[in-house]
Amino acid sequence: xxxxxxxxxxxxxxLSFRFLMGLLIYFSLIVTNLFVLTRGYEDRLQSYQTAIxxxxxxxxxxxxxxxxxxxxxxxxxxxxxxxxxxxxGVDKRKGNTVTIAHGYVPAVAEQHGSxxxxxxxxxxIDFTVIFQVVMSLLALLFSYDAISREKEAGxxxxxxxxxxxxxxxLLGKYIAGMASISFPLIASFVAGLLVIQFSPYVSFSSSDxxxxxxxxxxxxxxxxxxxxxxxxxxxxxxxxxxxxxxSMCVWVLFVLVVPNLTxxxxxxxxxIQSEKPYKEQASEQWKQYGAxxxxxxxxxxxxxxxxxxxxxxxxxxxxxxxxDSGETVSASGFRSDEGVPFAQECYxxxxxxxxxxxxxxxxxxxxxLDENPNRQSLLALNISRISPTAxxxxxxxxxxxxxxxxxxxxxxxxxxxxxxxxxxxxDEKIFxxxxxxxxxxxxxxxxxxxxxxxxxxxxxxxxxQRASLDIMILTVxxxxxxxxxxxxxxxxxxx
Amino acid sequence: MIWxxxxxxxxDNLTRFRFVLTLSLVMVLMVMNAVIFVSSQYPRRITxxxxxxxxxxxxxxxxxSNLGELAVKGPGYxxxxxxxxxxxxxxxxANLPKRAEGASTGNFGIGKNTPDYRFGYSWSENWQLxxxxxxxxxxxxxxxFTELDWVFIIGLVMSFMAILFTxxxxxxxxxxxxxxxxxxxxxxxxxxxxxxxxxAFLSMIAPLVIGILLNLLIVSTSDLVSLDGSEWxxxxxxxxxxxxxxxxxxxxxLFISSQFSDxxxxxxxxxxxxxxxxVLIPNTMGVxxxxxxxxxxxxxISRIKKTTEDEIDQxxxxxxxxxxxxxPSDQPPKVEVLRLxxxxxxxxxxxxxxxxxxxxxxxxxxxxxxxxxxxxxxxSIYKYSVESLAGTGFARHKRFVxxxxxxxxxxxxxxxxxxxxxxxxxxxYLVKEGLSQKPVxxxxxxxxxxxxxxxxxxKGAVLDMTLLVLLALLLFMAASLAxxxxxxx
Numbered sequence: 001x002x003x004x005x006x007x008x009x010x011x012x013x014x015l016s017f018r019f020l021m022g023l024l025i026y027f028s029l030i031v032t033n034l035f036v037l038t039r040g041y042e043d044r045l046q047s048y049q050t051a052i053x054x055x056x057x058x059x060x061x062x063x064x065x066x067x068x069x070x071x072x073x074x075x076x077x078x079x080x081x082x083x084x085x086x087x088x089g090v091d092k093r094k095g096n097t098v099t100i101a102h103g104y105v106p107a108v109a110e111q112h113g114s115x116x117x118x119x120x121x122x123x124x125i126d127f128t129v130i131f132q133v134v135m136s137l138l139a140l141l142f143s144y145d146a147i148s149r150e151k152e153a154g155x156x157x158x159x160x161x162x163x164x165x166x167x168x169x170l171l172g173k174y175i176a177g178m179a180s181i182s183f184p185l186i187a188s189f190v191a192g193l194l195v196i197q198f199s200p201y202v203s204f205s206s207s208d209x210x211x212x213x214x215x216x217x218x219x220x221x222x223x224x225x226x227x228x229x230x231x232x233x234x235x236x237x238x239x240x241x242x243x244x245x246x247s248m249c250v251w252v253l254f255v256l257v258v259p260n261l262t263x264x265x266x267x268x269x270x271x272i273q274s275e276k277p278y279k280e281q282a283s284e285q286w287k288q289y290g291a292x293x294x295x296x297x298x299x300x301x302x303x304x305x306x307x308x309x310x311x312x313x314x315x316x317x318x319x320x321x322x323x324d325s326g327e328t329v330s331a332s333g334f335r336s337d338e339g340v341p342f343a344q345e346c347y348x349x350x351x352x353x354x355x356x357x358x359x360x361x362x363x364x365x366x367x368x369l370d371e372n373p374n375r376q377s378l379l380a381l382n383i384s385r386i387s388p389t390a391x392x393x394x395x396x397x398x399x400x401x402x403x404x405x406x407x408x409x410x411x412x413x414x415x416x417x418x419x420x421x422x423x424x425x426x427d428e429k430i431f432x433x434x435x436x437x438x439x440x441x442x443x444x445x446x447x448x449x450x451x452x453x454x455x456x457x458x459x460x461x462x463x464x465q466r467a468s469l470d471i472m473i474l475t476v477x478x479x480x481x482x483x484x485x486x487x488x489x490x491x492x493x494x495x
Numbered sequence: 496m497i498w499x500x501x502x503x504x505x506x507d508n509l510t511r512f513r514f515v516l517t518l519s520l521v522m523v524l525m526v527m528n529a530v531i532f533v534s535s536q537y538p539r540r541i542t543x544x545x546x547x548x549x550x551x552x553x554x555x556x557x558x559x560s561n562l563g564e565l566a567v568k569g570p571g572y573x574x575x576x577x578x579x580x581x582x583x584x585x586x587x588x589a590n591l592p593k594r595a596e597g598a599s600t601g602n603f604g605i606g607k608n609t610p611d612y613r614f615g616y617s618w619s620e621n622w623q624l625x626x627x628x629x630x631x632x633x634x635x636x637x638x639x640f641t642e643l644d645w646v647f648i649i650g651l652v653m654s655f656m657a658i659l660f661t662x663x664x665x666x667x668x669x670x671x672x673x674x675x676x677x678x679x680x681x682x683x684x685x686x687x688x689x690x691x692x693x694x695a696f697l698s699m700i701a702p703l704v705i706g707i708l709l710n711l712l713i714v715s716t717s718d719l720v721s722l723d724g725s726e727w728x729x730x731x732x733x734x735x736x737x738x739x740x741x742x743x744x745x746x747x748x749l750f751i752s753s754q755f756s757d758x759x760x761x762x763x764x765x766x767x768x769x770x771x772x773x774v775l776i777p778n779t780m781g782v783x784x785x786x787x788x789x790x791x792x793x794x795x796i797s798r799i800k801k802t803t804e805d806e807i808d809q810x811x812x813x814x815x816x817x818x819x820x821x822x823p824s825d826q827p828p829k830v831e832v833l834r835l836x837x838x839x840x841x842x843x844x845x846x847x848x849x850x851x852x853x854x855x856x857x858x859x860x861x862x863x864x865x866x867x868x869x870x871x872x873x874x875s876i877y878k879y880s881v882e883s884l885a886g887t888g889f890a891r892h893k894r895f896v897x898x899x900x901x902x903x904x905x906x907x908x909x910x911x912x913x914x915x916x917x918x919x920x921x922x923x924y925l926v927k928e929g930l931s932q933k934p935v936x937x938x939x940x941x942x943x944x945x946x947x948x949x950x951x952x953x954k955g956a957v958l959d960m961t962l963l964v965l966l967a968l969l970l971f972m973a974a975s976l977a978x979x980x981x982x983x984x
Contacts, residue, residue, distance in 0.1 A: 021764055021767065022767065025768075026767075029771065033775075036779065050794075051794075054794060093635060093639075094636065111793065112794065115790065115792055115793050116790045116861055117628045118591070118858050118859065119861065119862060120590045121587035121590055121591065121888075121889060122777075122778060122780065122869075123641065123778045124778060124779070125775060125779045129778075133770060133774055133775075134767075134770055137766060137770065141759075145759065241663070241758075242512055244762070245511075245516060245659065248516075248659060249516050249520075252520070256651060256652065256655075257520075257524070259638070260640040260643060261527075261643060263637055263640035264531065264640060264643055267634075267637065268531050268534075268535040269535075271535075272633055373633065373634040376634055376637065377634060377636040377637050377638075380637055380638060404636050407636075
């Protein structure tokens with residue numbers, strides 16, 4: 001009996017005008033958008049490859065190790081995520097290249113590639129956004145009159161006068177509705193994947209396929225929720241036009257108002273404090289560092305490490321910028337190597353100390369980040385979970401590795417890379433090498449062994465674990481609204 | 496007769512849920528908007544602005560003790576004043592730079608002790624106008640969100656409601672059979688359509704006006720925000736534009752509604768078209784534009800900057816001309832040396848200044864191009880016209896950049912005319928020692944100002960306003976024609 005109902009409903013849906021039009025518009029939307037998004041991804045991929053190449057070129061041009069301190073710093077580049085086509089998250093906004101030096105612990109990322117921050121005034125739309133806006137509306141439009149219209153037309157009483165139980169009828173309507181919606185949903189996924197596959201730059205790995213499948217399932221869960229909300233509302237009233245208004249109200253609130261409102265409220269109710277005191281603390285530390293270095297030099301009876309060397313030219317450029325400091329020195333025209341070992345000792349002390357101070361200053365900066373922007377973002381994220389739309393977006397971002405958490409992971413890895421780099425500098429005794437400040441006195445100079453940055457992506461199970469809260473919320477809401485619809489329908493007056 | 500129909504429609508609407516929904520949504524959102532604006536948004540922004548400008552004035556005062564120094568170091572930071580009408584259209588102002596920078600960036604020196612040089616001299620690079628990305632929003636990891644301004648409430652929520660008010664205006668009557676009954680009386684179709692429009696229009700404008708009045712009441716009771724006559728005038732124009740915008744969607748709803756015989760189909764079509772034009776088009780175009788028009792990357796820019804600098808340095812230092820003739824700081828200064836240095840410093844500053852300007856122009860052109868495409872959407876046209884009038888958004892930022900560039904010239908002119916008044920100066924622009932060393936009266940220094948008047952904002956909005964009116968007319972004609980030719984059953 002269930003299948004008869006399912007079949008009847010599906011046929012009615014598919015033959016209806018709204019289904020056809022919905023499908024058509026939705027399809028063209030997805031395909032054009034994915035085309036545009038794929039192009040955007042290609043651009044970002046190219047600029048990533050350029051950035052990698054430029055980093056290698058920079059390394060090749062290094063003559064003295066101290067250049068790594070300021071003028072030719074190493075870079076850690078983040079590969080654009082393929083699934084950012086499905087969900088952009090913060091992938092584009094948060095920057096993708098970090099500077100690595102022993103005097104600087106990476107805390108923010110910059111943007112490589114074609115860079116126009118003014119474009120930030122346009123919100124961007126990805127697959128997930130189209131989905132959360134269009135599919136939720138379609139789901140509501142499919143279900144708002146499922147019960148009240150049949151009642152209005154009088155067919156509900158007829159159907160129930162046969163040997164059909166109410167649960168069967170409701171379940172039949174749910175299954176059929178979901179099946180009819182799943183059709184455009186899956187079709188659009190497949191069409192989208194085809195569009196993406198046409199790009200010569202894209203190749204999916206098996207983990208990508210797994211993630212895509214998970215995003216598809218998640219999307220079904222989201223659509224099902226809105227379908228059930230519509231069904232629930234439909235069982236509350238006896239006139240489809242009233243159900244419609246209620247459904248639209250829910251839609252406007254959940255999809256348009258709440259996600260924007262929560263962030264706005266958090267931004268105003270829980271503002272971030274000025275960074276100034278933290279910067280002052282940091283500059284205090286750098287002053288202390290300067291004093292300590294000066295002290296050391298005074299004790300050794302010089303003003304500058306190279307004072308005892310007899311040389312004809314030297315230059316230095318140094319900079320302190322809030323939390324970072326660095327120095328590149330060059331010396332040439334040594335008349336003898338007298339004083340050189342002394343300079344080596346001095347630089348060894350100075351640069352080791354700089355790395356230590358940078359670590360200490362990172363703790364100050366970390367405190368600022370944790371207590372201010374990061375705390376605010378997490379708060380906004382948590383409060384926005386009032387709306388299932390935000391829950392869905394967040395879970396999809398986690399699965400696409402484009403959420404804030406993934407970005408923080410990348411930053412953590414960049415810091416890990418810096419630690420490796422500092423260890424390398426220490427282990428290879430680079431701070432205390434002559435090559436730190438001069439190209440004279442031939443010494444082997446092999447830069448191929450320098451550690452390079454490699455980003456480790458998160459395992460699927462790791463992502464799933466992080467997304468589990470959001471997935472659970474969606475599931476629980478699904479169950480709640482199903483039960484709600486079920487109970488209301490049991491008590492529904494059919495004639 | 497029209498009024499009779501309109502009255503019937505209004506009375507019908509008043510009892511409907513959609514009216515209650517509109518009224519409560521608009522009221523809640525409008526009050527929220529005003530409260531957030533008055534209690535946090537505006538105070539914070541205005542405090543930050545006045546702190547910033549005070550700092551800028553302080554540092555300008557310090558520099559004014561010496562004309563040569565002032566000429567080299569420049570006017571300092573130029574801030575964009577926040578608009579008191581931000582609550583109407585935030586224009587993503589928080590994501591746009593809040594200042595331009597007219598400051599010297601580099602310090603250089605050559606040492607006396609180095610055997611290659613005969614003198615020691617230290618100097619600062621001549622100032623250039625730069626455009627740093629220093630924005631009001633401090634946290635870039637917040638999820639993307641739209642501010643809850645009038646543009647959101649009217650552009651998005653009210654346009655959606657307009658569809659809910661009209662989707663069944665004709666198709667619904669067809670469904671129930673009342674349309675043919677109505678037409679059996681001695682009413683023309685035009686009268687029916689116009690009556691339906693007026694009914695829907697008034698029942699939408701009433702909640703909107705209530706919401707707006709509440710909003711303005713809260714805003715005007717605040718001590719911080721004081722709107723002057725020009726600003727009230729702009730608010731009035733914005734309200735007129737908003738009603739034109741709403742009527743676009745009402746006519747559109749009537750147009751589609753007259754094409755269908757069942758209201759659920761007309762609703763679906765209306766909603767899908769609404770989503771495409773109001774939600775998707777204004778937002779997807781950013782990606783598209785960055786694909787079409789490339790802006791050089793940060794690395795490219797810094798590379799070009801370096802090669803330009805190197806090239807200029809090399810040319811001027813050829814044969815160590817610059818470093819051997821003498822120092823500009825010699826007493827008394829030699830005119831020939833000053834000329835040499837002024838040429839060198841000017842060329843560097845001008846080349847860099849040109850580069851910054853060009854880069855910014857490219858970026859702005861890309862955004863302007865994107866805005867052109869988004870004008871496909873009436874919601875975007877509405878947004879841009881309201882932003883122009885409210886003095887926020889991208890167009891306003893572009894004007895700020897123009898003003899800053901105009902001020903650059905004004906400042907240079909001031910320095911030169913001031914210098915001409917000092918007989919002891921060698922009048923060589925621009926090396927610090929070549930100009931007067933006297934203090935400058937602080938009050939005589941031209942100050943940067945960027946005031947908006949009703950005229951300017953209105954001029955900026957004219958194009959978009961015309962587009963909106965045309966669109967409304969077009970849809971009015973479409974709806975009338977379609978209804979004339981449609982079947983009443």
